[in-house]
Amino acid sequence: MSSSRERTKLHVALALTTLVAGSLAAVVPASGAAAATRPGGWNDSAYRGQVEVVRTPDGPADPSVLTGTVFVDRDRDSVHDRHERGLRGVVVSNGRDVVTTDARGRYRLPAYDNMTVFITQPAGYQVPVDDYNIAQFHYNHLPEGSPELRYGGIAPTGPLPDAVNFPLAESRVTESREQHCVIAGDLQPYDKEEVGYARKGAIDDLSRRDDYQGCGTLFIGDVVGDDLSLYPDVRELTKLTNGPARFLPGNHDLDFDAETAEHSFDTFRAQLAPAYYSYDVGDVHVIALNTVRYPCTPEVDNADGLRPQCDNPSTRPAYNGRISDDQLTWLERDLAKVGRDKLVVLASHISLLNWADEGSPIHQVDQVRKVHELLEGRKAVAVSGHSHSIENMKTGDLAKGWKDLFGVEGLPFPHITAGAISGDWYSGAITDEGYPVAVGRDGGMPGVLTLDVRGNAFRERFTVTGQDDDVQTRLGLNSPTYREWYAARQAWNDDQQGPEPVLGDPLVLDREDLTGRTWLTTNFWMGSTGSTVTVKLDRGRAQRATRTQEMRGEDQLIGAEWSDPHAAAQQLVNGGSVADRSMHLWRYELPADLAAGEHRAVVTATDSYGRRFTDVLEFQVVEQH
Structure with missing residues (x-):
């Protein structure tokens, strides 16, 4: 997805709260050492060809x-x-x-000309992988090659071959009913420096895990940030991982100089993967879709008048969230070959539906209801990227825009927006580990999603870059002092006249803060319908916090009052998006008569599966600043 891409990089960490995190439940663990370094690891067993x-x-x-x-x-x-x-x-x-x-x-x-044949x-x-761990299961047929494209596209393939044969190796790891499928959103480096950030961050994390050799890693679009010459650098990254790597295309993987949608992903197809395809592991059928149409056209994309950016494809080309007719035909035929007892994982770049852009017809898929119909009665989950947000949306959830734009009355199966390896486009302060904090537009952190599958049932988990799986929340204090600073800082950022507004210690509250309503906020990144958050203040009893977005068809709540104060305080200073809304934020109002002195809040976040995660926030109350 596009962004303003504010480039400020500060080589200091902005620490606004002190957190002590620990899990009270077992989560499927990631390995602590790279499989490639031990006998019997991925590099010893990988089928290359x-x-x-x-x-x-x-x-x-x-x-x-x-x-x-x-x-x-x-x-x-x-x-x-x-x-x-x-x-x-x-x-x-x-x-x-x-x-x-x-x-x-x-x-x-x-x-036919310009086809990709795949199994x-x-x-x-297991299909073979190349030396970079990229799965090899397709053949492009384009006799004359691509039209002239900046990044080359597909070289002429010549006449149809006599045969295209697809090799396979027997594999116990893809046969197993237990699978761990890594879903990696928006790697999206714009230059080699950002490739280095990814290498030091999420890719290093994946190199230390060995639980995904069967299902592998699926990079769900925006593999690079417009510069397709970085694909070889991406291949060097996947070489460090411990399983097959697969890709699907995003709107920043386009051949922007392609004049028709027929050739808009030719370079991607030549260097990485088909534009769409499927594969099986265990009891899982994974479908990788192409949901980016570029250039969009008025006849196909704007017949209803909701997408005027598609009206001038020759002079102002743009993209739209749409599945081609050929792909829809393929999808229906592909599903007809899939047993009804399989779990279907439907992966895409632009989401079928998401929350961050719930009111946008461009950043969701035009034919979402048709796709839902094709999956009716099946056990399914949709996963996507694009919005650089983390969204765990459960069956029955509803956002206002989904109903207004598409007539959707509620989700028929879970939809998950998988976050981004790049987080908020590699923005913000640089950590001691050498990559940016990159806190997202929803207060989410950079990282990867994993679907832990047993049979045809799954549980989702999000791994924050550089952290253990029990780090799932971030705490903050949303006080009147913070909200006044938020407004002043936003205005100063727009004009930068006069002295820079400075937020004092956000962990010190005065009496006016408490009487003016102060909330202890919990950003529970994979929190969803069915999740709960409780706050135990000092020696008191645990009290329930309230989720700001109930996902019952309401509109988005936006502004300082609904923001993640920990995230926004960093973003307004260091650059990047501002977390002024979130579907996974819980608030607990602090008592107005809270005594002066030191206080300790123990926050327990429980997900829809009963897994518990505990954070601690210590803060101080004074009578006046």
């Missing part, structure tokens, strides 16, 4: 049909040898048609 493309001087007997074989590559040389058996029942597609292989592993597909990896088998 490529798709086999067969050409002869005579070419195929029928150039209108592509044929090939999906086979078990016993010697792992990526070549279909005579003794290697074909595999029955594997799904193969050209992006429109969907077929399954016969008893000998053979398939036949209609051929759906079956559970119990």
